[in-house]
Amino acid sequence: MREISLDRLRTLVAISDHGSFAAAAQVLHLAPPTVSLHIAELESRIGAPLVSRKRGNVRPSPIGEVLVERARRLLAEVESTLDDVSRQVQGLAGRVRLGASTGAIAHLLPQAISQLREHHPDIDVQIAVLTSQETLARLAQGTLDVGIVALPQSTVAGLAIRPWRRDPVMAFLPGDWPLPARITPAWLAARPLILNDANTRLSRLTSEWFALGGYRPAARIELNYDDAIKSLVAAGYGATLLPHEAGAPRSDARIAMRPLRPALWRELGIAHRAGEVERATEHVLDALWALKAR
Template structure:
């Protein structure tokens, strides 16, 4: 069954509005025979007359009026669809799906989301709490657009992974403890510890940091939520090793933050698919990039 072209429907509506083939042709920038052909094709497709000519004035028939009414809605919907897509192409609207760890979501993403709200209110940023490996996997299969991942990562075909931030890992200890100015693996291993879950990159980094000092401590508890870890430190339950962002809010007065010796860093990267990047995704990438030194 042949489909009805929007161009044919647009011609019918133009004639119904102007009551003239000639005026419709002029409004649509078409030749008069083309306008006549459009109506002939529509009437052949419908199987009934769509226009009547009385006293030199052209009006839709009953069938024609029904089709004109539907045609107006279809044409409006088509224009709206094109406008919506154009706004996405221009980056005025759209969606960006982002995956990151709880620590990044808690302390870094809110700054980016605030900037996006002000500068690009039409972009819907959807966030998923994911480990780095799953983030990269979902970028590859197309269910994410941007990922914040721990570095280093092996190269992944089809993805761009570039360094984003380097934040120092610090010792967070209860204030009432008598702690040295710089924390060594030997001193910290002798304290009760609250460490990150063994599935995280930070856990592997801290294990290597202790091992380099000949230490292999066992944590009192392992968690994968940095704010919960800090709450336990504040309560005096133990000490922790956590990254510290320069823009993070002030610490609880019950927590003392000490640098490590040797120093340890948490490195993060931005990951996204290589090739064409949609404008909405690029806006989010640009805002995140601006936070690389924050």
């Protein structure tokens, strides 16, 4: 079955709007014989007359009116689709799929989203809560566009992974505990602990920090949601180690924060597919890079 060309439909609509082949040719910047050819091809494809001539005025036939009505909707949808695609090419709109851990989503990512909405409100960021390994795997598969991952990471073919932020890990402790100025592995290992899930990079960092003092403490509970962990600390259930980003909101007044000795840092990177990226993805990356720790 032969397809119907959009140009032929556009010609039929122009004849319906302007009442003659000559006027349609002028509006469409076509030669009059070309307009006649378009209608002849359409009538051949449909198998019925599409226009009638009465008193020098060309009007659609009853079948032609049905086709004109449908053609208007189809042409409008095509124009809308092309406009949407053009806006995405220009970076004015689009969808960007981003993967990050709950730690990055809690404070850092909302800042970037707020900045992005101010300057590019029609870019839709779809967020998936993933571990760093899941994020990299999905980037490599092409089902994500941007990822926030813990560093260091091994090189992944086809992906660019660059350092983004380096934030201190702090001790978050019940405020009614008697506390030293700095928290050491020996001091903290003797207290009840609330720690990150063992599958996270932060859990491995925490284990390595305790191991510096020769300790391997067991947690009372392991979670992967920072706000839930902080709520338990505020309730006096135990202490935890979490990153603290500059400018982050103050914790619950019932929580005390102390630096660690030796110091511990959480390093994050931004990952995306190597090579040229779409404009919408560039805008998301720009919003994230604006939050780069100095």
